Amino acid sequence: MHESLRRLASEEVMVERGDMRRVRVELLDGDHVSVDVHRRANGGDLLDKVCDNLDIVEKDFFGLLHLQRGDPRVWLDLNRRLSKTFRNEPWDVRLAVKFYPPEPSEVKDDNTRYQLSLAVRRDLLEGRLQCSNITHALLASYVLQAELGDREGPTSLSSIRAVPLHAINEEFEAQVDELYAKHKGQTPAEAELNYLDNAKKLSLYGSELHCVRDSEEVDLVLAVNSHGISIYRDGVLMNRIPWAKISKISYNKREFRLRLRPSECDEFETHVSFKLSSTRACKKLWRCSVEHHMFFRRWEPVPVEVIPGLRRLGLRRLSCRRTLRQIRDSNECAPVA
Known part of the structure; x- marks a missing residue:
């Protein structure tokens, strides 16, 4: 009887350990820690666990980076199960600030x-x-x-x-x-x-940088940040497009497109497009732009609509749980210690 109970207990421990996965997290100070999560956990669960261990209260400014096909700066999808992103243990991620507060x-x-x-x-x-x-x-x-x-x-x-x-x-x-x-x-x-x-006064503060080319095949860098999208050529600022000026952000294969609202001197909308090295890089830029626009401009997160008959476009999930305005509102309502 006692032997059966010991065998059952050992089997339960094995099952419990089998449901857990080891994640190696690189912190912002360069140190590494190991975190155990359930195999069915998603990216948001992991981010919450890392922030709780570091006593980070305002978690929505942060995200987790991982290596994907040679690109070290791919943001972990907070709504996707970790087991669908990683294969071999330990799963390696890196804590980073995703949305830099303008103030x-x-x-x-x-x-x-x-x-x-x-x-x-x-x-x-x-x-x-x-x-x-x-x-x-x-x-x-x-x-x-x-x-x-x-x-x-x-x-x-x-x-x-x-x-x-x-x-x-x-x-x-x-x-x-x-x-x-x-x-x-x-x-x-x-x-x-x-x-x-x-x-915060530095021009590239909080910017995500993406290498693109214009219609004349000139190499440019798009910097996505809290204020909008800036265009740099050889390190020199060429143009700055604020979020209020942009009415639509889209992409098609390797082409990234911006539709701009007409100014006082213009009668029609303006369309600006850029070319990227791959469809994956283009989608990364699109997602970065939409998430930044949503976080810094929207009252609350808005899901991307699924187009009927085009199942693939329904996979455009966004990792933004609360917007900056929601964070400000919660801070204002928080009791003073």
């Missing part, structure tokens, strides 16, 4: 702001965000204040991963130390907020 001061939770500052620091380190040397020094000085506080004497920039190693020299370190001395007395939360208030 970091509106972020109520200090830990959320800290994670946001880590994301900006990573963007600078990996080259997705560019700035001048003096701005780089100012941002690094706020990182030192947040990490070390009112510390006297020389500091090591390489140890806190504030700027790329190739940018560090004696002149740059002297600039940082001079600025760092002016922040004396600031708390870590105040220094992080000042860091973000200066970072």
Whole structure:
């Protein structure tokens, strides 16, 4: 009898373990943690679990990246089961900020702001965000204040991963130390907020970059962010299209299309199109644009309509659970501690 119970208990443990999957998560500070989720869990369940472990309250700004066919920046579909995205364990994902708040001061939770500052620091380190040397020094000085506080004497920039190693020299370190001395007395939360208030002024702050070509086969970069879609050529801003100007976003195979509302001087709508390297890249740009428009412009998430008879178009699911306006409304209604 006792042997039968032990055998039954061991079988139940095996079944329980068999229902769980191991996920390896890279955090914004570069550390790795392992998370166990149910095999039927979707991307949203995993994101909630990671944010809960890090005590992140405002989860809707964040997402999870994974590697897909050589592309390291593919966002995990929060509505899709993880087992349909990954095959071999451990499943590897990377925590990242998906929607950068245009006003970091509106972020109520200090830990959320800290994670946001880590994301900006990573963007600078990996080259997705560019700035001048003096701005780089100012941002690094706020990182030192947040990490070390009112510390006297020389500091090591390489140890806190504030700027790329190739940018560090004696002149740059002297600039940082001079600025760092002016922040004396600031708390870590105040220094992080000042860091973000200066970072938000950068032209590529919070931008998702996509390589495209225009009708004349000229290489361009489209930057999708909270304000709209910006067009860059050789690092120079050529045009900025705000969300209010865009009436429709669509794609067909490798062609990405924007329909623009007429201005005061125009009588008809304008159509702008770009070419991408593949249908997959084009769909990625379309999804990024629609999700950003939905998050920053809509009152609430709107599902993409399924076209009858075209089942494939029904797969255009979007990973946006709450919009920025819903987050603001919930923060305003939240009781003051």
